[in-house]
Amino acid sequence: MSLAIETHGLRRVFGDLVAVDGIDLAVERGSFYGFLGPNGAGKSTTIKVLTGLLRPSGGTFRILDIDPIADPVAVKRKIGVVPEDLALFDRLTGAEHLAFTGQVHGIDRANIKARSAELLELMDLKAAAGDLVADYSHGMRKKIALATALLPAPRLLFLDEPFEGIDAVASRQIKDLLATFVRSGGTVFLTSHILEIVERLCDHVGIIQRGKLVAQGSLDALRAGGAAGLTLEERFLEIVGADRAQAKSIDWLAG
């Protein structure tokens, strides 16, 4: 099976800080890939490099068989992104965001209207579609960012913490939507700190720690690498070396 994301020795440094340290990702098409790691491990930096917001300091990578350095626009025609900071115009309305994205992707007006209506309905944003994004709550902003990423029907979705701040109803609907998307051949590359969600949704997982890819493979293979009966959370803690023994007590906190 060809790969949706393929990196070889991908590296990104900021001065003397190595944020991404030579990682070799292999994300299969049609997979739901969970990219995990502790805070500051390099997850968001990796997504920024893969989506073209940051230049790599070293290594090579291909997205959907296209070299993003040589032809960044061709890659962006096929991907949808919900970045860490959501990347929204504060002074456009939700509906205008969708229209803007649709036009940039070359979708005709009737299609933009139809898709917008469905997405706004799904995200429970129809009543707020005419409001400026500046007046949205955090959860609403996240939902409109997700709708904007989905509108052009991308083949690969990059989602940086998509479920954070979203209510349970919308979260359930989005999960179903993403599962359908993957079943239809789409690929999702997702970062999340909520390991239960990753365990429920993802079929493949990569774990990054201090910029290095410390584990990668199918969810079952990853679990099988540890002791029997381990949950993803327990296996994750084992891999990143943050087992419960290290959570030493703080005496003064006990009062």
Place this chain on the structure above:
Amino acid sequence: MIRYFRAFVWLRWRLLANSMRGARRRDTLEQISRMLAILTPILLAVMSLGLVVATSALAFVAGRSAANGLFDPAMGVLILRIALAIMLAVLALFAILVPSQTSLTRYNRLLLLPIPRRVLHLVEVAASLADPWLLWIIPGVLAFALGMAQGGRPLAGVVAAVAAIAVIMTFAAVNALLSFLIAWLIRNRRRSELFTLVFVVAITAISLLPALFARDIDKRDDASPSPREPFSVVAFDRKLPAWTAALPTELYGRTVLGGLRQDGQAVAIGLAGLAIEFAVLLVLSGLVHSRLLDTPMGGRRRSSRDVTDVSILRLPLLGPRASAVAWAQFRTAMRSVRGRLMTVLGGPMIAALVLVVLHVEPDEQWPKFLTAHGYFLLGAGGVFGLYALQAFTMNLFGTDRGGMTSQFLLPLSDAEIARGKVAGCLLLLMPALILTLIVDIAVAPNGSPFFWAASFLGIIATFFWLSPIAVWLSALFPQAADLSKTGSGGNPHALPMFLGTILVALLGAPAAIILVIGVFWLHQPLLTFVVMGAWTLLAAIVAHPLVIFASRTITMRRENLALIAQGK
């Protein structure tokens, strides 16, 4: 109380010091850009320091001279009263304007700290002592008191020092009360932006009023010629309205003068008045502060329209993607305070100026000239519009914030982004120019329509010549700006803004020369229009490839631009 105050002083210091630290993720050019941006206020502060020292020295000499009887003490105190009254007005103006530039978050966030509300209020009032305007007058009034003491009137010096402290504290309380009151009134984004817009338009309109009444005052003076009497403080005081006696500056003057004249009653009344005013203002500011802390943030207005069908017009000579960028630039800018001000201020202001000139000097030659050649007014309004547009043209990639990241994530080439941004700015200039045209035609409807059209085209040509440089400077010196702010928070980087000011004049000069030659030498309206049309066409033809060439700078600086967009 002291530990809280120390904590707040430390916090302010760290925020200032950290703002000067270069972030690790910046390139060298970005570091230089940030240094330049930080150096400007530091230079201003250093220059202000010289002014403070000079004012204090002058106040010291004045205090000593007043104590020695070298000049009328009442005159020295009058100068101080006037200076303090001006400062009070400036302080009030900034107290009104500054909260509309900041966020209510600042107040609500402080609630999370384990500090009693009363203490928090006192710390905030004390913090207003660090206001630059107050910092400027404190050394002055204290130096005046010191001068009096050094001049042989130690008791009067002590009285003046006490009065100085009292008046400064009262000023701080006025500052705090107004700041809290305005912050409460404009407690959400919409209210805040509306307030700023109305405030700026009102201040501009009010500034024209004195000129409007000047003629009547002159007439009155001419009608009753009386022998000029020597200036007298007593006569001046008699002319003041009765209510001004309650102003803290007047109470201060009465106290200081009472000290010099050894008038215990005047001193007691003055100091008691200041103390009462301070107490009342402190209590009132405490009440408003408490109300402010309890104010919920946000407050949304729901739209009830069916808005799923949003159309984006494709602009001529632009592809759909660049048109979408232009449209987003235009829409977002027109919804900001800066964009609205840019549109509504230029035309009406020029027209109001002309009306004032016609009212004041109807028989002079140059008002007649202006009414005969209204298209020059249009040119002036257009140049004003280009200057106002600098918030956008000289910071093309720093005003969209998250929207810029979105454009970098979408399938848009850098050339499309640059062309779309330039087209968006041109769209933004259009309503301002059209409004100016309408208002100017209403005020001065003379001259050939071809001259009017040539003047209009001249502004467009200047914009085209400016556009590649704007793309280049915006990519080199981006600055995260908030367009809801009329102050420095909404400005571009100082360097492009400075260069832009010069460039508008330089690049607009050929169009102005074409118009002047056409009007005064050739007397050929049609020919002037044709030449100006050719000049505009040439500008468009040359600017287009240059904008695309300049967009290579976006490619090189894309990463930094994305970081600026993320506010990093």
